[in-house]
Amino acid sequence: MKRLPLTLLYAITCLAWMFSFQVMANSFDKSLNSGQVRIHYPTLAQTSCSAIFIGVGTAMGIKGYDKLSSRIAQYGHIVAILDHAPGNLMKTDANRYRNLAQDIKDQLTQWLPANSCQNITHWVMGGHSAGGQAAQNAVANTPGLADGIFSIDPYNAKDTNEVNVPAMYWGFSKTTCFVDVNDAAKGTYQRSNDRRAFYKVNTKYSWGPCGYSPKYFHCSFCDGHCPACTNCRTTPDHFFDDVAKSANLFIQHGLSSTWNKSSLTFSATTPYTLYVDSDQP
Numbered sequence: 001m002k003r004l005p006l007t008l009l010y011a012i013t014c015l016a017w018m019f020s021f022q023v024m025a026n027s028f029d030k031s032l033n034s035g036q037v038r039i040h041y042p043t044l045a046q047t048s049c050s051a052i053f054i055g056v057g058t059a060m061g062i063k064g065y066d067k068l069s070s071r072i073a074q075y076g077h078i079v080a081i082l083d084h085a086p087g088n089l090m091k092t093d094a095n096r097y098r099n100l101a102q103d104i105k106d107q108l109t110q111w112l113p114a115n116s117c118q119n120i121t122h123w124v125m126g127g128h129s130a131g132g133q134a135a136q137n138a139v140a141n142t143p144g145l146a147d148g149i150f151s152i153d154p155y156n157a158k159d160t161n162e163v164n165v166p167a168m169y170w171g172f173s174k175t176t177c178f179v180d181v182n183d184a185a186k187g188t189y190q191r192s193n194d195r196r197a198f199y200k201v202n203t204k205y206s207w208g209p210c211g212y213s214p215k216y217f218h219c220s221f222c223d224g225h226c227p228a229c230t231n232c233r234t235t236p237d238h239f240f241d242d243v244a245k246s247a248n249l250f251i252q253h254g255l256s257s258t259w260n261k262s263s264l265t266f267s268a269t270t271p272y273t274l275y276v277d278s279d280q281p
Contacts, residue, residue: 026073029062030111035084035100038062039108040069041116042076049117050251051078051108052124052150055097055131057219059089059227065128067223067235068152071244077251078117080104082127084134091130092159094137098145101125101138122255126151128221129179132169136160136188148255149192150247152221155179157187166195166254168264170243173273174203176217177229184218186281195259198281199246202271208233216270238269 027040042049052072054065062081069079082104084096109118125146127135132154139146140161149167154160171185189198204215209232219226220235221243245266253263261276275281 027066027069028111032100032103034103035082035096036062036086037083037100037104038066038069038081039111040066040073040079040081041112042073042078044076045113045115046076046117048119048121049076049078050122050124050255051080051105051117051120052247052251053080053082053101053104053126053135053146054150054152055082055084055125055127055135056091057127057129057131057222057226058091060091060128060131060222061086064222064224067237067240068221068243071240072247075244075248075251077248078108078112078120080108082131084131091127092133094134094141097127097131097134098138098142101145122147122251124148124150124251124255126169127154128152129155129218129226132188133157133160136163136191139163139165148250150250151185151188152243153179153185153218154188155184155218157183157185157191160188160191162191162193164193166250166259167192168197168199168246168250168254170199170201170221170246172201172203172214172217174214174217176214176231177219177226179218189275189281195254196277197250197254197264198275198279199243200273200275200281202273204271236269242266242268242270242272 062083072079084100126149132151140163152170169185201216213231
């Protein structure tokens, strides 16, 4: 029997993986006057869900966060990836974020299948990098827009206002991608006045194509890292799993009376230090 060339076999394998991933992800895209959005929703039918909005980072688009979104959706939550400035490198406009978020809130249940998530129990908003800054200010400036914040290394914190809803952030102990650690997740955590949590990923170096570089960094949340910002390695799957697990714990406990540090602590492969409420990073 004649064997297929390795390059063709590899291409077929990749296409099969991509197809299966898209089916499992249960996702669709929408283009609105206020921006673009990719919706990931649970595979299993359920009447109620929480919705998590994640604004994209600088130069990113709605197709760059499928891995993290699908992991979170597996817990029964809707994830909406927002691009409130399509075609624009800058993603820090809080008004445009708010407008797109409100349009999605108004129409989301109409877009979903009839047997899926017709009741949204919580609206949680945030973003990655510049999108996190936009979300922070949108929530701070628009009472009632969100029940909580979930952001992944938002930046620049010095340009954000204080928020008064429960908030959870992921960030890093090492500066990468020209991001100042004190002005990213750590800074937005310190600008949160309600229940708050900060998962700080501890620095872990290893050798790779880019040399001796951090295993986890500012763009690890993206499927293929960010333009001009990479450690030349694929983000390990456990990182997405760990971030998704924390998001689920935040939905379970951050928006209820069971909020405490122990309820947010979990065993993870990603090395982290957790700060909650009065803890100072």
